[in-house]
Amino acid sequence: MQAYIFERLGAGLEGLALRDRAEPQPGPHEVVVDIHARSVNNRDLRILDGIYPVAGRPGAVALSDGAGEVVAVGEAVSRFAVGDRVAATYFPAWIDGPFSLRVATDQFGCTRDGMLAELTAVHENALVKLPEHLSFEEGAALPCAGLTAWSALIGPRPILPGESVLTIGTGGVAIFALQFAKLFGATVVSITSSDAKAQRLRELGADEVINYVTTPDWDRAVRERTGGRGVEHVVETGSIETLARSVASTAEGGVVTFIAALTDATFDPRCLFNPIMLRRTYVGSRTGFEAMNRAISANRLQPVISRAFEFGEAKDAYRYFASRKQIGKVVITGG
Numbered sequence: 465m466q467a468y469i470f471e472r473l474g475a476g477l478e479g480l481a482l483r484d485r486a487e488p489q490p491g492p493h494e495v496v497v498d499i500h501a502r503s504v505n506n507r508d509l510r511i512l513d514g515i516y517p518v519a520g521r522p523g524a525v526a527l528s529d530g531a532g533e534v535v536a537v538g539e540a541v542s543r544f545a546v547g548d549r550v551a552a553t554y555f556p557a558w559i560d561g562p563f564s565l566r567v568a569t570d571q572f573g574c575t576r577d578g579m580l581a582e583l584t585a586v587h588e589n590a591l592v593k594l595p596e597h598l599s600f601e602e603g604a605a606l607p608c609a610g611l612t613a614w615s616a617l618i619g620p621r622p623i624l625p626g627e628s629v630l631t632i633g634t635g636g637v638a639i640f641a642l643q644f645a646k647l648f649g650a651t652v653v654s655i656t657s658s659d660a661k662a663q664r665l666r667e668l669g670a671d672e673v674i675n676y677v678t679t680p681d682w683d684r685a686v687r688e689r690t691g692g693r694g695v696e697h698v699v700e701t702g703s704i705e706t707l708a709r710s711v712a713s714t715a716e717g718g719v720v721t722f723i724a725a726l727t728d729a730t731f732d733p734r735c736l737f738n739p740i741m742l743r744r745t746y747v748g749s750r751t752g753f754e755a756m757n758r759a760i761s762a763n764r765l766q767p768v769i770s771r772a773f774e775f776g777e778a779k780d781a782y783r784y785f786a787s788r789k790q791i792g793k794v795v796i797t798g799g
C-alpha cells in the first residue's frame with residue numbers, strides 16, 4: 465500500500481514523501497481501516513515545518529484526521545466489526561475526563577502513523593463510529609475541527625438557547641462552531657476577511673457578519689450587533705492578535721475559548737479588566753467525540769467541505785489549506 469510519510473521534518477511539504485509500505489496486519493486489539501477520506505488541519509502544516517509543540521516522528525504517516533471502513537479485526541476486538549464506518553480520535557490516549565498534557569504527546573499523524581495512507585491499523589479504543597448519514601469525506605472533517613468546536617461550546621459553561629456566539633473566520637473550526645451554535649439555538653455573530661465569505665456565512669446561518677478588514681475595530685461592531693451586551697461565547701480561532709478584541713466583544717460572565725495556534729505574538733493581560741472567563745482547550749476526548757456524533761446524527765448536521773483532492777494530489781490539498789481560501793474543510797479522498 466502507499467502512504468505519505470515524514471521523510472524530512474522541518475522542510476515543509478518538501479519533506480513529505482509518497483512511499484510503498486507493507487500492508488498493516490491487526491494486533492489483538494487493533495482494527496485495520498481502509499481509509500477513504502482524510503482532512504487537513506493547521507497542525508499538519510506546522511508538524512511538517514517543525515514548529516508544532518509535539519515533534520513528529522521521522523518516518524511516520526502524516527495527518528491526524530481520517531475516516532474509513534473496517535476491513536479486518538484482531539482476535540480480541542470487541543467494539544468494532546468488519547464493515548463498520550469509523551474515524552480515529554485525535555488523542556488516542558484521551559478516552560474521557562479532563563484534558564492532561566500527558567495525552568497530548570501521543571497523536572496520529574505526528575508521533576504515530578496517521579491517516580494519509582491507504583490502510584492503517586488502529587487500537588479499537590482510538591476509534592468512533594461515524595454518523596450514518598455522513599459520507600466518508602464529511603466524517604473525515606470531524607476528529608479535529610468538529611470536536612474542537614464542540615468542546616469550545618459545551619465546556620464548563622455550556623452555551624444556552626438565546627445566547628450569542630462569536631466565530632472568527634471561515635476555517636474548519638469556525639464553521640463547525642457556527643453550525644453547532646445554531647443547533648443550540650444561539651445567535652451567531654461571525655467575522656471574516658471578505659464579503660464573498662460573509663455571504664457564505666449568512667447562507668450557513670450566521671445572524672450577523674462583520675468584515676474585519678473594512679471594520680478593524682470589529683469588537684465595537686460585535687457589541688452594537690448584540691444590543692451593547694456582547695456575546696456569551698467566543699470561539700477564538702484567530703490568533704493571539706485577535707484575542708484582545710475577542711475579550712472586548714464578550715458579555716460579562718461570558719467565555720472566550722482560545723483555540724488558535726500559539727505564535728510569537730504576545731497578549732496584554734490588561735484587557736482582562738472585562739469580567740470574563742478565558743480558557744484554553746485542545747480538541748476533545750473520545751467521549752466528547754461520541755456525544756458530538758449523537759448531536760450530528762440527531763440533527764442530520766452536514767459538515768461543510770470546501771474542496772476535495774485526490775490521494776495523488778495530497779500536497780495540493782496542503783497548499784490549498786495554507787492559502788486560506790477555504791470555507792470549511794479541505795479533504796483528500798481515495799487511495
Ligand SMILES: NC(=O)c1ccc[n+]([C@@H]2O[C@H](COP(=O)([O-])OP(=O)(O)OC[C@H]3O[C@@H](n4cnc5c(N)ncnc54)[C@H](OP(=O)(O)O)[C@@H]3O)[C@@H](O)[C@H]2O)c1
Nearest residue numbers: 506612633634635636637656657702703724725746747788
Ligand atoms: N486548540 C486546538 O485544539 C485546536 C484545534 C484545531 C485548530 N486549532 C487552531 O485553530 C485555528 C483555526 O483552525 P482551522 O482548522 O479552523 O483553520 P483554517 O481552516 O486554516 O482557518 C483559518 C481561517 O481563520 C481566519 N483567520 C482570522 N484571523 C486569522 C489569523 N490571524 N490567522 C489565521 N487565520 C485567521 C481566516 O478566515 P477568514 O478569511 O474568513 O477571516 C482563515 O481562513 C488554527 O490556529 C489552528 O491551529 C486549534
